[in-house]
Amino acid sequence: MNQDKSPSGADPIVRLDKVNKFFGDLHVLKDIDLEVSPGEVVVIVGASGSGKSTLIRCINGLEEFQRGHIEVDGNELLPHGKAGQALQKIRTEVGMVFQQFNLFPHLSVLDNVTLAPIKVRGWNRLDAVETAERLLERVGISDQAAKHPGQLSGGQQQRVALARALAMEPRLMLFDEPTSALDPEMIGEVLDAMRELAREGMTMMIVTHEMTFAREVADRVIFIHQGEIAEQGPPQQVLDHPRNKPTQQFLSRVLKH
């Protein structure tokens, strides 16, 4: 079922192998098998509580899993958070954008973006600032670099968060409902920035409820139902002609809006 190969056919950058995750007695992820190829844009949809956020949070080790195994760009994550050096490497190579932005409120926009390149990659400040300014310009907030996150709108904050993640030059970007906390009029500007990133060939895994966006940018849509991959394939197939009952029910509820 999950053997749909990516467009490029290259070695996968992410591989999940029978991943199982429990919150106490609750079985959140059930035998998840998944491969993502470089350059692929994978959109993950599903009802809230289906495990879709948990899935991408396992990939950069923000959640531990109990069985199975995850490989990201050749670095291996083992059950119960046993990874050590590999985890650090994965986090350096994988960027993440959160629903609540999670910008650092005590730092300026510029310092938010330069902190990790300086402290983790060991760049000198000048290079980091140059890169940050280029990225901030790209997401359309170059004139706000000296401000603090609290002085920006939600849409602007989320674009800074995107620039902050990109400053580490990640090989994979994870998006955990990046527009869910935004006012409707600000969703577009964030999706535009993500669209551009997809066009440039970034590998992306996106948890979202934006179906129009999914249809437009996804190479593959994965529908998660009760901790399992219930259906996956090209967006036209999964979103327009779902084969599976839960997918149909979910989409009929979501697409009404």
Add this chain to the structure above:
Amino acid sequence: MDVTFQFDWQAAFASIPFLLEGIPYTLLISFGGLAIGFLIGIVFGLLRISPFAWLRIPAITYIEIFRGTPVLVQVLFIFYGLPQLLGGPINALVAGIVAIAVNSGAYISEIVRGGVQSIERGQREAGLSLGLSRRQTFRYIIWPQALRRMIPSLGNQGIISIKDTSLFSVIGVGELVRQGQVYIATTFNALEVYLMVAMLYLVITLSLSFALRQLERRGLVGQ
């Protein structure tokens, strides 16, 4: 009613130079003790939230003991009790500083714990997801924000500890209250002198409040 008593302003002002001699001791015990107490508070506050019980339990024990006993008893124990163990006398000033340090340290541990725990989980996750180590995430992201939130409580503790030093007149440190007592013993103007003593405490605590308010306001710009 026979009103024979007159508040003697002259006597009140006359006592000030003598009282002022106590101020350096009051300040030294307060701020010396608080500085050490702050270091203790950082260490034990962080141990207190350690995932490891063998680090957490000693911290909780320390905090509960020194929060749960009076600072007066603590200083008497240090000044009169400890020398019996150590076999030599302890300087009263040192005893005062140590008492404020261990007492404020217990409270500041709880302030540090509360401050660190008040930082949203997403901040830590954002730091880690950028590849920062746990230590770097704490140092550059969690701690600066926690410290800012701790300022009002730290100020409060500072004021409490400054006032606590007044108890140390009992071990003979020549701090503010002790100076007042000595002065009154010869002049008998208890009303005037204690009023002046109270005013001098107020000057110290208000100055601290003011300084912290400035610090807080500067910090808020960054939020």
